[in-house]
Amino acid sequence: MNFDPMWTDEARALRDSVRTLLDRRSAVRSAMDSPLGYDETLWSTLCEQIGVAALAIPEEHGGVGASLAEACVVLEELGRTLTPAPMLGSAVLCGQALLLAGTEAAHRLLPGIAAGSTLAALAVSGPDGHWEPACTETGGRLDGRADYVLDGALAQVLLVVAQTASGPGLFEVSPEDVQRQQSAGLDPTRRLASARFSAAPARRLDNGQFPQARLRDLAVVALAAEQVGAAAMALELTVGYTKQRRQFGRPIGGFQALQHRMADVHVQVEAARSVLCAAVVAALEDDDLAAAAATAKVVCSAAFRQAAAEMIQLHGGIAITWEHDAHLYFKRAHGSAVLFGEPERYLPAVFGDVAPSG
Known part of the structure; x- marks a missing residue:
């Protein structure tokens, strides 16, 4: 298998398609205020034209028959723009739960989920x-x-x-x-x-002893993809701002102290991307997924929170206004960090053969 299944030629093409559509159509503020909490038209386009909800669902259940890696490519792009969408909860979390159940329920429920028509x-x-x-x-x-x-x-x-x-x-x-x-x-x-x-x-829906721990690990990996995309975008926006904002006759990005802070965030984001890749590979190869997922939970949560915190600090006063998106990245960082359990509860699995406690 390619060392990074999220950066194959096919994955790059998928990434480009999703990013182009989101850059053109995603309107976060109107979507989050809508009755559904997401843009239903945009979600339908993502599902019908690109097939995002069907990526990690086998063809016999109405899916594309790709893998979690391709789903994570989409989640990373959704995280990058903070686009509200039922990709994580419906397409990935529920889709994987039904596949793990291994019963006829998958034939009945997955086609609608894969099409994006069933929430x-x-x-x-x-x-x-x-x-x-x-x-x-x-x-x-x-x-x-x-x-x-x-x-x-x-x-x-x-x-x-x-x-x-x-x-x-x-x-x-x-x-x-x-x-x-x-x-x-x-x-x-x-x-x-x-x-x-x-x-x-x-x-x-299952035949007994549903593998809830594996479902949790898959959910954590999918969430980590969102976190990596959002953290990278928070850093990108911050770097761009420091090149434009001038103080003492020069862009503030030219000050060494700020360069060091942004470099530290860059290192954290790249580390998060690496552990995400390792977790995706572990999920695909069924190789010590618990430890890899726990590491992704801890590292990606920390990277996103740090990127969002520096975004607030380095944008200065405008970052605390409702009109600027910095507070949305900050809130997503802290909200996603505790989703599926706080990172601290995953630390035992990172350092030893102990399952995450909850």
Whole structure:
């Protein structure tokens, strides 16, 4: 396999196509204020013309039959522009959950998800945000409350990872049988929801012992791609600004102290890109994915937070205005860092053969 599956000739062409479309059509502020929380027309174009939602879904389920690497290329570009889209939650998270379930449910649900016409959401975590099933199953019914459900308020398909007597399982619940409410999150570009289950009828989709840990690792890798793209763009915008902003008769980017700060961020972003590549390869080759995903979670979260912090600092006063996008990158950095569990909970898996704690 190519050392970096995200930079093959095919991946480069995909990256160029997505970037061109997003640069021309993405309007973050109007999208995040829309009823869906994303631009439905742009999402349809991405799915119909480029097939982004179908990339990591096999052809027999209506997908393109590519891999997680190609999906991560798209996620990196979406992260770069902070474009709100159901790529992470519906296409990747729910798509991979159904594939891991390995039952007929994939034939029934994946074609709509791959086409981008079906919005799916996955409920796992409770109020603490840790990747642990917040709901329990008894007699084919679910009880509990799940939080931080991506696009959960309006999803047409609701999947739930719940605890059963024999371990975690993947269930499908009719949205009509669930109390759903949009949550007020830190990041206005990402819609989150809570879902309350009270003896909700549930249909089990897996054959027993659903691999929730692997799904978490795949989710973390996909999120890391978003983080790398956003961190790189935050640095790019900051460098561009320091070349234009003048003080004491010269661009502020010419001052050595600021050059050192931007160089430090550049090193962090490139390190994040490297660990993302290693995590994608681990996912494709099924080679110690837990450690690689945990490393990506820790490194990419730190790189994005640092890039966003320096973006605020080096842009000066304009960075704290609502009109400038710096605060959107800052909020996305801190919101995504704790999504699927805080980076600190992944540290044991980075330094040893210990699974992330939640």
